Amino acid sequence: MTRDKFISEIENLLEVDAGSLAGESLLQNIQRWDSLAVVGFIAMVDENFGFTPSPKKIAESATIEDLMKIAGLHLEG
């Protein structure tokens, strides 16, 4: 999965406009980033990356970029 695709998956999940999020977007400023979204994110990573991400690490994430790191995407550049 590319970084762009990842961001568009997150946009889908949060039901926000395409192109409204970027790597540096702060999760605390995204109103729809709530506990239901976290569950949706866990499912998204499980489905696309084949593992269950740690809810604790997700809770510690500040930006979309941090979520990419959880998914292992930062390694692909």
Next chain:
Amino acid sequence: MALARIRGIRISGIASAVPDQAHFPSEFFDRFGKEEVLKIVENTGVQKRYIAPPGMCASDLCVAAADRLLTEGKWERESIDAVIFLSQSPDYELPFSAATIQRRLRLPNECAAFDVNLGCSGYVYGLWLAGSLISGAGMRRVLLLMGDTSTKVSEEDRSVALLFGDAGTSTIVEKTDKKERFTFVLGTDGKGEQSLIIPAGRCRKPTDETTRVRREAENGNHRSEEELYMNGAEIFAFSLAEVPKMVRQVLVASEKTVETIDFFVLHQANKFILEYLAKRMKIHGDKVPISLDEYGNTSSASIPVTMTHCLRDQLSRKKMDLLFGGFGVGYSWGAVTCTVGEIVMPEMIFLSLRDMDKKDAQ
């Protein structure tokens, strides 16, 4: 993971009861806002649930279900060797509720009676326990009661306020000469203690003036330490890690496949989790009956409630290969494959306080 095979037992009747008072998500529009409530409902799938009024306990619902089942199946009360009450909402701190239930159901004094404290995994554990009493301890007929009333839920906590429904159920497990086999897989991971917990009110943290006070928690939710806390993300991560694994293991151990099982009756945690798990395990949605839209998450009662609500006609008429899967509080999980059918299955019982008064007066 514990694996157990029990032969020579059968489920011969199931009955379920809920309080007659229906509750709807719209009751929370003022508190959380309509949009937020509808978003929660879209995720959980709970459109309606039944909640016990003050004065109605899980044991009352179980007794109503058992009474109807014993009557409809024409089982002699003297033939019940043991009654198990599996619940997280007993009548009293003590005595245990099964003793009271023995009296109320007019079961013989020779009957063994005890409580078990388990939640979402309870139906599978309960069948395993009842089956073990028959196959290993010489009993012939066991009455397995389970259910909860979720009185300790804060209506100011949106993570739990709209999810749970109350129910009580009754299952008869008995000895049979048939060779049919129940295959169980059971597991536990106590690391889940803090993910689904009512921290105060028992021995670890007794009630005091501070434990009763509701305080602001995460996401603007409010609850006291005597009310249920649920970490949905942790529960979901746990379910993803353990449920597909236990289902795979029980299928292999019982030499069955996703195709040969007629129905996967799973604990009704919430709609999103159930649908995602089914997709992950490549089980067609038609094989995973859903009752939570109508009754909510009814804890240990959710598997029998789902059978009463969705499979009653079929189970009354014919035998089917079923897989039951429970998972949650503890963490604790269990799955069983078995053949069930041509059994006594009364319609869903809707219990009112007035019905209870009438019964007591008899």
